[in-house]
Amino acid sequence: MMSNTKFILGVYEDEDILLSAITNIRTAGVKIHEVYSPFPVHGIDDVLGYKRSKLSIVAFLFGVLGTSLALTMQIGMMGVDWPMIIGGKDFIPYPSFVPVIFELTVLLAAYGMCFTFFIVSDLKPWAKPRIFDLRITDDKHVMAIDLDQNKIDVAKIDKILKDNGASEVNQKTFDEA
Amino acid sequence: MSSESVIREPLITGGKTVHDVTEDISRRVEEKPTKLWMLAMTISLGLFAVGAYTVFLLLWHGVGMWGLNKTVGWAWDITNFVWWVGIGHAGTLISAILLLFRQRWRMSINRAAEAMTIFAVICALQFPILHTGRPWLAIYWMFPLPNTFGSLWVNFNSPLLWDVFAISTYFLVSLIFWYIGLIPDFATIRDRARNKISKSIYGALSFGWDGAAKTWSRYETVALVLAGLATPLVLSVHTIVSMDFATSVIPGWHTTIFPPYFVAGAIFSGFAMVLTLMIVTRKVYKLEDYITIQHLEMMNIVIIITGSIVGVAYLTELFIAWYSGVEAEQYAFLNRATGPYWWAYAAMMTCNVVSPQLFWFKKIRTNIAATFVLSIVVNIGMWFERFVIIVTSLHRDFLPSSWAMFYPTFVDVGVYVFTFGLFFTCFFLFAKFFPVINMAEVKSIIKTTGEKAK
Known part of the structure; x- marks a missing residue:
């Protein structure tokens, strides 16, 4: 894993706004690292382009x-x-x-x-997960965008997220070996 | 022209938001144990301790401590075993079959029902294990393990062996089904934890869950496939338990109706136990907005249906006994209803067939006190059903000179008390340290079936 991975996080309150945001952001050419939710969101794998699990x-x-x-x-x-x-x-x-x-x-x-x-899914008792936001397991959906994977500058991504209904936009850096 | 369907009754009331769900359920795990909980725990540990003493006596002196005799070789032990296994049917039925049928009302009750299932199966397992007399050797008698007694293997023709496989598989599959559902909720508690100890304990229990969409997608596939696997499994368990009797040649046991009849009875008693426990949990934890009257009513409807199936089975048995023209079979049923154990038969008929019919009245099935009382009545009836089937079919056997009655000893009673202590100790520990309602699943339906939803 890369060290000093920097993420921009778009926080969403509502699953329907989240779904349309994912579609718009992906069409705008931004690569989404992953979306984190407190519960399974119906139809999220389709808009993220995930294949059905085998x-x-x-x-x-x-x-x-x-x-x-x-x-x-x-x-x-x-x-x-x-x-x-x-x-x-x-x-x-x-x-x-x-x-x-x-x-x-x-x-x-x-x-x-x-x-x-x-x-x-790397689930094990001794796992050390990346916690993007403590509220993910409560009531917030968080879209994580990896800055290394996107050539677009931060301010622009920030604007796209906000335009698509994000209630907050935060940044988070993980120092990992 | 467009038409709109009738808005359904909300499954979650009180205008709860997603955050409220987290608060209401996690709070119970985070708060200090209440006095009431301490009291309940003390009582169940007391029962456990008293029971454990009789278990010790049983193992020290042998199975002769039970009231069995040469005619009635099976009595309370297998009655209690079947009774507990039957109770253990509701949880996986709720989480598996109701998932396949997309019944969303299951979401508020499946966690506790599955926990109850697992604890009930643990209690059930005590009886066959203790019945072996020397449980430390029983592993060779029950499982096909290589051993030093000559290459002597278990007998795969025996329904008792099928039972070993059925119950262990049921226990293990229910356990992992339950645990996978718990992982996201443990993560919620981990992320809210303020002190280090609970953070690391719930951190380990949550397996590093991060809520990623990819993981959720796999999680849903796993839940669906597990439900598909668990559905025939639930039905197979009591089918195989019934074969313990049905494959024998004892009049009253040797009937093909047993598998469906036992399965219906198991669901019947399981739902009754879920109701007994949920009515109390809902009251103590103030979960009225999550487990609504509608939930209780749904479960009561399942009770009417399965209770009626059981009633039809009782009558069919009587009819077939008469119609078969086999005198031994006819006598077995005549003796059940009018012999020395008529009171047990009458208790079974009243509790299982007559009393659930009261639920046809909407006033009764939406009344909490009535539901609570009837749910206990049903489980008393189901205990008597197994007692009637087992003891009355055996006590007057083929040779009138060996006819006998069965009288339980204090060890019989004590071992039963032991399982109650075990069950409630496990259940209270669960209710305190685990989230009693599946938060993640309930959150997923707040928007569509909460009170604010249109």
Whole structure:
């Protein structure tokens, strides 16, 4: 990460004003670093141009893994390692395997997806997040614009943000190694 | 020509702003514990301690400390287990199924309901674990682990084993579902924290959440997929619990109606417990603007529906017993209704089938005191339902010379008390240190369904 990263922050009160501001600011040619919100804003990924998350595919793949593990385990234990006659059933009684297959599929899909989510979003108990504004987790939406990524001068960005409904415009610098 | 739809009743009243939501909910975490909370905690820790003593007696002397006999080999232990698991169905149902149906009223109650689910499942787990007699060895009996007893594996034909997988999966998935929802709210508390200790604790709990749009987008995908996974999971758990009985050959248990009947009963009792807890929490924490009468009414409607399904199931069982022409089956039901345990059957019928019908009257289902009383009545009824199914099907078995009655000992009662102590201790800790309402979700609907919204 770069040291001395400088951001201009546009503070927004309302999610609808925020959404139209994002569209206008992006068309004005300003690159938005990221928008921070206290709650999920409907439609924000479209205006920011984010693609749909692939986490559902991750969940599916982990689910397939769960199904295969459950099948392998049950066939291996009941049919190969120690076959026993139980109630006159086959050594490999598939109908009896259904509940455990289902549960392990769900378990692996859920945990696989959630841990992938933690990893890709860098969520971990010892994380040191950049806090742009303490009110982000309260009631303010904050649009962060990285000055290194934009050639436009500060005063101009400031004006664009204010023209598009920002209630405050602040600056914040992070000293990071 | 344009037409405007009727404006719905606001879900959040009192003209709350987004900032008010933060204040109202976080304040409870930040304030010093009140006297009332200390008192409640003392009582539940007292129950826990008394119960823990009987658990010690049970483990020291063995399962013989329970009132079981050679005819009634399952009684309060599995009754309490099924009862707690049933209660544990509401939380994930509210957060998963109601999310898929886009029912926004879930947002005010899902956090507490999920917490209740997790604690109820923990309580339920005590019974099968204690029933093994030597819980420290039980891990080999319950899970397919390599062991030194010959390559002896667990039996995958057994519904009791399916139960191990179902309950553990349900517990783990509910836990992570609940926790992911808590992360943004922990971040709110972290950012408001004034002292170092709470800042670092809630900082760790919040996993470094920063509220980025990208993370929110992933978060929503995760929540939706988890809801999709948890929906069949909720239904599977009590289905598999019912198979503990339905796959046996005991008259009164060996019925195909059990899975849907158990699932409906579980939702029924779960919602009743959510109501009992939420009515108190709402009053103590002054959350009347978040958990409105409308929320209580919605839950009462779920109670009428599931209560009626349970009622239909009871009648179907009686009909099929008669219609099957199997004498043992017919006797099992005749004995339930008119035998020595008729009072338990009558309690079950009154509490579960008759009393919820009162909710057809709008006056009753929008009355808080009536809802509170009926929610407790429902859970008493659901306890009796499991007792009736389990004990009355067993106590008069195939050989009249071995007919017996079941009398609980003080250890039976004590272990049940132990789980109550455990449940309420966990719940009070949750209510004090965790945000009881999902702030982020409620904030997202303030604009569209708050009082100022048009």
